[in-house]
Amino acid sequence: MRLSRAARVTLGTVTTLILAVIYLPLFVVFVNSFSTSTNLTWPPPGFTLEWWGKAFQNAGALEGITTSVQIALAATAISLILGTMISLALQRFDFFGRDAVSLLVILPIALPGIVTGIALNNFFRTILDVRLGIATIIVAHATFCIVTVFNNVIARLRRMGTSLEEASADLGAGVWTTFRLVTFPQLRSALLAGGLLAFALSFDEIIVTTFTAGAGVTTLPIWILDNLFRPNQAPIVNVIAVVLVIVSIVPIYLAQRLSGSEQLQK
Amino acid sequence: MTSTPTTARAGDSLTESPARKVSVFLSQHARVRLGLLLSAPLFWLGLVYIAALAALLITAFWTVDSFTGQVQTTWTLDNIITVLTGSLYQTVTLRTVGVALLVTIVDILVALPIAFFMAKVASPRLQRILVIAVLMPLWASYLVKVYAWRSVLSQGGIAEWIAQPFGGSSPGYGLPATIITLAYLWLPYVILPIYAGLERVPNSLLEASSDLGAKTWRTLGSVVLPMLWPAIIAGSIFSFSLSLGDYITVNIVGGANQLLGNLVYTNVGAANNLPLAAAIALIPIAIMVVYLTAARRTGALNNL
Structure with a gap:
């Protein structure tokens, strides 16, 4: 099939339009963060740096960031360990129930977030009788972060093959030594990419979080949600939103660098 | 030598520390290796997630006391x-x-x-x-x-x-x-x-x-x-x-x-x-x- 020139140009135009719609809302938030209007009118009646100054002194927002980072770090650590173990088991072994296990890993993200949320809420409150708090959020986040690590690691294991590990075993290295010196170094960038994704996923999560957070804990997304509808706070939400988008460029850049260097190695 | 003679490899002649024994045991028993790898993730997903889903299903058949707001474990449709x-x-x-x-x-x-x-x-x-x-x-x-x-x-x-x-x-x-x-x-x-x-x-x-x-x-x-x-x-x-x-x-x-x-x-x-x-x-x-x-x-x- 050779596309005519007209078809190519049409496709190109449609693609450009779609990308414009994808970026328009983020652009609007960026401009609004400098707007003197507090009710999202367009075009902005005037520009000010007032909200940017206020945002960096907002105790609630800063506390939310700290809490979110703590939760995301813990959830990422747990999901890195469990995700690697389960990838090794599913990629290097053939066993009865393998399909069921791989379905089990994707289930927490395949089911709607609200189902995961209420299931865990009910489990913690009614069945286990634990107080909701940071710990329950970490458990919930780790559960659905496992899959991002799993996806990255299993793809890497598939490409690695087993010859190097077999060579290492033939030369007398034990199971642990082989993992530490042969398998792990090859997995490192996949773990970093999966870990970054898990961190981002946890940092951003709101639906499961509202069900497992309890009264006293405010993560950044919860803070944003609480302040969204308050006219005085809305401009500060704009600033936080812009900062979040800018900060998120760092992990994208890193993840891209990682997959870029992989392509060179191939 | 306490290890079984059939598995004598170059590395076995070095030391026979307990860690080494575990390692040898593991490399000979793929099923045990698999079991260990699966244990923690399945424990987590099974205990936290599947148990929670099952509990959700069960809770749907319970009821709430309208006075105290406590969940009552009496079965009802x-x-x-x-x-x-x-x-x-x-x-x-x-x-x-x-x-x-x-x-x-x-x-x-x-x-x-x-x-x-x-x-x-x-x-x-x-x-x-x-x-x-x-x-x-x-x-x-x-x-x-x-x-x-x-x-x-x-x-x-x-x-x-x-x-x-x-x-x-x-x-x-x-x-x-x-x-x-x-x-x-x-x-x-x-x-x-x-x-x-x-x-x-x-x-x-x-x-x-x-x-x-x-x-x-x-x-x-x-x-x-x-x-x-x-x-x-x-x-x-x-x-x-x-x-x-x-x-x-x-x-x-x-x-x-x-x-x-x-x-x-x-x-x-x-x-x-x-x-x-x-x-x-x-x-x-x-x-x-x-x-x-x-x-x-x-x-x-x-x-x-």
């Missing part, structure tokens, strides 16, 4: 009957499924041309840039994106400003705004599998089709689409499932409309009726089970 026969629940279920279906259709219609352009028209360099451009909004916070659409669609916002010269108006806050915003949120999840699916369609097939005289549309319909179905369905699982469970977006841009998620949320929080909330949550679970079973037949699950 009341919640299930309420959810199945109550007109509120029927309306909201239909509305939620309708929204999820429309979101999925919009996403597929938007994803097809852009994925096709990325996979079959763009140069390798442009292709890489486009993948990043599509992925980038995924990293922006969910709430930020919903909030951004609230800004776009607000009264006197940019949508009104753009539409007014053409005699149009902004859809404002409501179900259309909810559909637009959800479609926007899940678009990358739909584009990526379709793009990956198109990458797997060899160009030689397309050329063969045109050499045999097929026009562009014929090739797309008879060659590309049949190969692409699993990828499209894989993408639709995300947009459909994520839309079914969403209640935040509809809160922010949906006006007064309620979806299933809102009903679950009010019953967990304000109404403090966990058993009823659990019964309502069974609706999206049942819908997703049907959807996933149907998707499995098409082989779409391997495209996730």
